Amino acid sequence: xxxxxxxxxxxxxxxxxxxxxxxxxxxxxxxxxxxxxxxxxxxxxxxxxxxxxxxxxxxxxxxxxxxxxxxxxxxxxxxxxxxxxxxxxxxxxxxxxxxxxxxxxxxxxxxxxxxxxxxxxxxxxxxxxxxxxxxxxxxxxxxxxxxxxxxxxxxxxxxxxxxxxxxxxxxxxxxxxxxxxxxxxxxxxxxxxxxxxxxxxxxxxxxxxxxxxxxxxxxxxxxxxxxxxxxxxxxxxxxxxxxxxxxxxxxxxxxxxxxxxxxxxxxxxxxxxxxxxxxxxxxxxxxxxxxxxxxxxxxxxxxxxxxxxxxxxxxxxxxxxxxxxxxxxxxxxxxxxxxxxxxxxxxxxxxxxxxxxxxxxxxxxxxxxxxxxxxxxxxxxxxxxxxxxxxxxxxxxxxxxxxxxxxxxxxxxxxxxxxxxxxxxxxxxxxxxxxxxxxxxxxxxxxxxxxxxxxxxxxxxxxxxxxxxxxxxxxxxxxxxxxxxxxxxxxxxxxxxxxxxxxxxxxxxxxxxxxxxxxxxxxxxxxxxxxxxxxxxxxxxxxxxxxxxxxxxxxxxxxxxxxxxxxxxxxxxxxxxxxxx
Numbered sequence: 001x002x003x004x005x006x007x008x009x010x011x012x013x014x015x016x017x018x019x020x021x022x023x024x025x026x027x028x029x030x031x032x033x034x035x036x037x038x039x040x041x042x043x044x045x046x047x048x049x050x051x052x053x054x055x056x057x058x059x060x061x062x063x064x065x066x067x068x069x070x071x072x073x074x075x076x077x078x079x080x081x082x083x084x085x086x087x088x089x090x091x092x093x094x095x096x097x098x099x100x101x102x103x104x105x106x107x108x109x110x111x112x113x114x115x116x117x118x119x120x121x122x123x124x125x126x127x128x129x130x131x132x133x134x135x136x137x138x139x140x141x142x143x144x145x146x147x148x149x150x151x152x153x154x155x156x157x158x159x160x161x162x163x164x165x166x167x168x169x170x171x172x173x174x175x176x177x178x179x180x181x182x183x184x185x186x187x188x189x190x191x192x193x194x195x196x197x198x199x200x201x202x203x204x205x206x207x208x209x210x211x212x213x214x215x216x217x218x219x220x221x222x223x224x225x226x227x228x229x230x231x232x233x234x235x236x237x238x239x240x241x242x243x244x245x246x247x248x249x250x251x252x253x254x255x256x257x258x259x260x261x262x263x264x265x266x267x268x269x270x271x272x273x274x275x276x277x278x279x280x281x282x283x284x285x286x287x288x289x290x291x292x293x294x295x296x297x298x299x300x301x302x303x304x305x306x307x308x309x310x311x312x313x314x315x316x317x318x319x320x321x322x323x324x325x326x327x328x329x330x331x332x333x334x335x336x337x338x339x340x341x342x343x344x345x346x347x348x349x350x351x352x353x354x355x356x357x358x359x360x361x362x363x364x365x366x367x368x369x370x371x372x373x374x375x376x377x378x379x380x381x382x383x384x385x386x387x388x389x390x391x392x393x394x395x396x397x398x399x400x401x402x403x404x405x406x407x408x409x410x411x412x413x414x415x416x417x418x419x420x421x422x423x424x425x426x427x428x429x430x431x432x433x434x435x436x437x438x439x440x441x442x443x444x445x446x447x448x449x450x451x452x453x454x455x456x457x458x459x460x461x462x463x464x465x466x467x468x469x470x471x472x473x474x475x476x477x478x479x480x481x482x483x484x485x486x487x488x489x490x491x492x493x494x495x496x497x498x499x500x501x502x503x504x505x506x507x508x509x510x511x512x513x514x515x516x517x518x519x520x521x522x523x524x525x526x527x528x529x530x531x532x533x534x535x536x537x538x539x540x541x542x543x544x545x546x547x548x549x550x551x552x553x554x555x556x557x558x559x560x561x562x563x564x565x566x567x568x569x570x571x572x573x574x575x576x577x578x579x580x581x
Contacts, residue, residue, distance in 0.1 A: 183271050183335060191263060192245060201241075205269035208234055213283025214275060218340055218349035219356055221278040221331035222288035222324025225311055228304050230281070231330075235261060235300060258296040258303070258329050267334050277330040288326035290314075290393075291354045293379040294363040295370045296329065302397035306363045309402035310395055313429075316411040325361070326353040328375075341456070343472055345378055345463045354382050359391025359407065366396070368440040377446035377486070378460045384489040384522065392493055396437055403433040405497040420557060423529045427500050435501050435511075441494030442512045447483035485521055492520025495546075503533045508542045517546040524550065529557040537568030544575030552581050 188198040209230075215221050235256050242251040242264050251260050266277045273279070278286065290310070294303060311323050332340045332349055340349045354360065360383040362370060370376035383390045391407040406426065413422040447464075451457040461476035464483060477483075495516035502508040517523065528543065535558065547554065554576075558564050 179335075180271050180274065183267075187263075187267055187271070190245065192243070201264070202268055204238070205234075205265055206272075209265075209269050209277075209280040211273050211275065211280055213279060215279055215283060215285055217285070217352075218276070218331055218333075219326070219352035220285040220287055221276050222286040222326045222353075223278055223281070223330045224286065224322040224324050225304070225308055226322055227278075227281045228307060228325075231261065231265070232300060232304055234265060238264065254299060254301060256300050257298060258300065261300055262296075262329055262334065266329060270334060274333060274335050276333045286324040288353055288357045289323040291326045291357040291360045291379065292363060293360050293370060293376045294327075295365060295373055295376070297369060298363060298365050299397075302365070302402075303363060305397045305400075306361070306395040306402040306404075309404055310361055310393060313404055313406065313410050313412075314393070317415060326357060343459060344469050345460050350375065350379065351382065354379065354386075354390070355388075357390070359383065359393060362392060362394045364394065364396045364437055366434075366437070368437055371441065371444050371446070371490075372449050374446075374449040374451040374457045374460050377449045378464070380446065380490055381464055381486045384486060384493070394433075394441075394493075394497065396434065398432075403430070405430050405433055407493070420529070420559075423527065423557070424532055427529055427532055430497060431501065431504075433498070433501065435498065435505055435507070438494050438498035438501060439511045442491050442498075442516045444487050444490045446486055446490070447480070488516075488519045489522050491516040492523050495520070496523075496526065499528065500530075500533055503530065503535060503539055508539070514542055514546040518548055520548055521550070523548045525553045526551060527553075527555040530561060531557050531559040534563060535561055535568075536563040537565055537571065540564060540568035541571035544572040547575050547577055549577050550579050551577050552579060554580060 184198075184202075188195070191198065191201075193201065236253045239251055239253050239256050239260075242256065242260055243249070244251050244260060245263070246259075269280055270277055292303075292307070307325055315321075315323065328350065331353065342348055345351060360379055362376070362380065364370060380392065383392045393407055394405040395402050409422055409426055413425055416422040416425070447461060449457070451460075455473070458474075458476050459472045461480075461483070462472045462474060464486060465477055465480045466482060467474065495513045499508065499513055499517070502511060502513045508514060517526070526547070530539065530543075533539075540558075543556065556572075
């Protein structure tokens, strides 16, 4: 018995199951059969079948142009492959490597499916000689069944002395297969499933999400709303079998969160290929328009409602393209997180994705949990201190839709002829955002945020404090001026977005809106329209007290505000900063 090679033996992205690890191993047996002009019976361990299944391999003729054509059958599906006669896969068992041979696998010609973008399925096309690949046709679902389910251990009844390559299979590939097997065992234990139930889970996720191809750059693995809807549909169909194994309670479609989806869908479906979930949806780069900053405990349905509302409002009028959003759970390879999360936060996939995005969409649950998580704190830090003036939008889900605070006007609002009317439309649109949630953002303590991994918190705080890479693992400062700078900037964002709401609730002074705006060290512009809320003199005095000392531009509209008198205007004028241009 020898471990089958896994994805390390595969060519670049978009090769499907014709090049799968089971095929590579069986092809090496077929190559030996072809070389010795004999037929060979072998067995492949199939999780879908729940045991060992027979596969017959036989010769297809002598080598031509240095390529050996081999034919084999797995689960009754015929395959043909052309392998280099000098490939490390073809060495006779026990033979020494050729001079200069480092054991790397050889090139193989086979059908290369034309994979789709944005989650579609691809049509097959051949990069090999059609004569050698004749008769080959399969769907992605069939491909995935062989690629995802029939990788395991292989044994043969042929004379081992005549079977090429078994002692010389790529060591890295064997090691990868061993790791996948160990991860599968750990997943089954974590989910507390028996072998048969776990095998059925693997079969279902593999059939629903066939591997499309590798996308080399993590920051290019955005996910579209349509693809998120596929996740939602699978969750709704499958959630009746899910348990929250930390709480010991059943999971419902309304409560299922990313922790649950990761355990029951993402990790099982990506284990064999050690890929990101996005790579089960497309093999085409999907550069993110927006970066999602959120908490994994947010219900999946609520998260998707926020993304849907954001795309609807932010997308330019008439633009029907699918935007890609960068979501760490789907973009990172969950079985290789150590490759994504390096020591320096500014070198991680998170930071690189933020550099490509127009802005950050901060998604808050009812408790504003992301404000207490260190990675979210770092993401807000990047948005608020970026030289590229990243946008920071804030969203929270409602029962049927989502509320959204936008950083400035949307493209549709900018296109309006009357800017004042556009500002009033924005105020009206944002009026439904929950005041209690806005207030949670007025006094953020991002440096007190927690992390699942302690070293993440240490490194992020040191990065925010401006320490060098060599000092990132040093104990972080308890307090630092940079921490305070980020806290005040974020408070200012929430205060500006919620000021009208505070006026309507008569709570601007009580809830701390004044201190939040005045303390924002980066605020240079404040545009405020009070014409919709009937302010009085006290409201104008509050505005005056809130004006930051470094403010350059201040626009205030009080049209039709009959309760504003000279006293209110005098109070406002008394606080106008000398920095105003």
